[in-house]
Amino acid sequence: MALAAGVPGAAVPSTPAATPSRLLVKVCGMRDAAALAKVAALGPDFLGFIFAPKSPRFVGDVLAPELVRALPPAIWKVGVFVNETTENIFATAHRFSLAAVQLHGQETPAQCEELNEGGLLVMKAFSVGEKVDFDALLPYVPYCDYFLFDTKGAVPGGNGTTFNWNLLQSYNLPVPYFLAGGLGLEHAAELAALRLPCLAGVDLNSCFETAPGVKDAARLAQMLTQLRPGAPSI
Numbered sequence: 001m002a003l004a005a006g007v008p009g010a011a012v013p014s015t016p017a018a019t020p021s022r023l024l025v026k027v028c029g030m031r032d033a034a035a036l037a038k039v040a041a042l043g044p045d046f047l048g049f050i051f052a053p054k055s056p057r058f059v060g061d062v063l064a065p066e067l068v069r070a071l072p073p074a075i076w077k078v079g080v081f082v083n084e085t086t087e088n089i090f091a092t093a094h095r096f097s098l099a100a101v102q103l104h105g106q107e108t109p110a111q112c113e114e115l116n117e118g119g120l121l122v123m124k125a126f127s128v129g130e131k132v133d134f135d136a137l138l139p140y141v142p143y144c145d146y147f148l149f150d151t152k153g154a155v156p157g158g159n160g161t162t163f164n165w166n167l168l169q170s171y172n173l174p175v176p177y178f179l180a181g182g183l184g185l186e187h188a189a190e191l192a193a194l195r196l197p198c199l200a201g202v203d204l205n206s207c208f209e210t211a212p213g214v215k216d217a218a219r220l221a222q223m224l225t226q227l228r229p230g231a232p233s234i
């Protein structure tokens with residue numbers, strides 16, 4: 001179980017549970033202070049902040065840590081990293097009070113273990129091309145709370161393209177996962193009806209922006225309403 005980062009022994013609530021009819025929603029790439037409050041008001045389960053310097057959504061000094069810390073505690077705050085050192089990840093997690101990390105590079109099972117033992121919820125991302133070798137994910141199983149499957153592309157993440165979701169029909173590991181990669185409003189109905197083994201949630205990112213890192217809260221509200229009827233509107 002994940003413990004509060006930087007607070008040894010302080011337990012945080014267990015991870016939100018998805019049900020076949022209630023997908024978890026992670027909105028990623030938050031960078032714009034004006035949109036942050038509006039998107040948080042929609043009640044996503046997770047909000048992602050990108051700490052990969054080469055990303056157009058890199059938080060850097062653009063977003064004050066206080067704004068992130070002040071978000072409702074019910075929302076899991078996720079730092080997204082690409083091949084970052086464990087030391088820097090813990091430092092950033094502490095600064096922004098992040099409870100979770102998404103590792104979107106070639107991070108090892110050993111690094112997942114260090115971060116998990118240090119109290120962070122760990123989501124390990126894997127890029128999907130023409131096929132997936134689920135056996136290669138086995139060493140990660142003990143140290144990850146979620147996996148995340150994203151489309152292989154020119155850059156580590158945020159490519160805005162989908163992959164063949166049917167590849168996940170043969171998923172047979174015990175770790176729940178998020179579906180990512182180019183998910184947009186046009187996929188809402190299909191996602192709401194999607195039944196894949198162990199699917200926990202969806203990750204919404206570049207298809208809900210007016211500019212990189214500037215989320216379109218109105219479009220996200222429409223998506224959430226379709227994915228989770230009864231979700232707050234704006």
Ligand SMILES: O=C(O)c1ccccc1N[C@@H]1O[C@H](COP(=O)(O)O)[C@@H](O)[C@H]1O
Pocket residue numbers: 028029048050052055056057080081082104148150151156157158159160161180181182183203204205206207
């Ligand atoms: O969005 C980025 O810029 C990014 C950079 C580095 C690592 C991950 C990144 N985003 C993640 O990419 C997937 C898919 O996003 P999209 O829907 O294709 O735009 C998502 O999990 C984001 O968290």
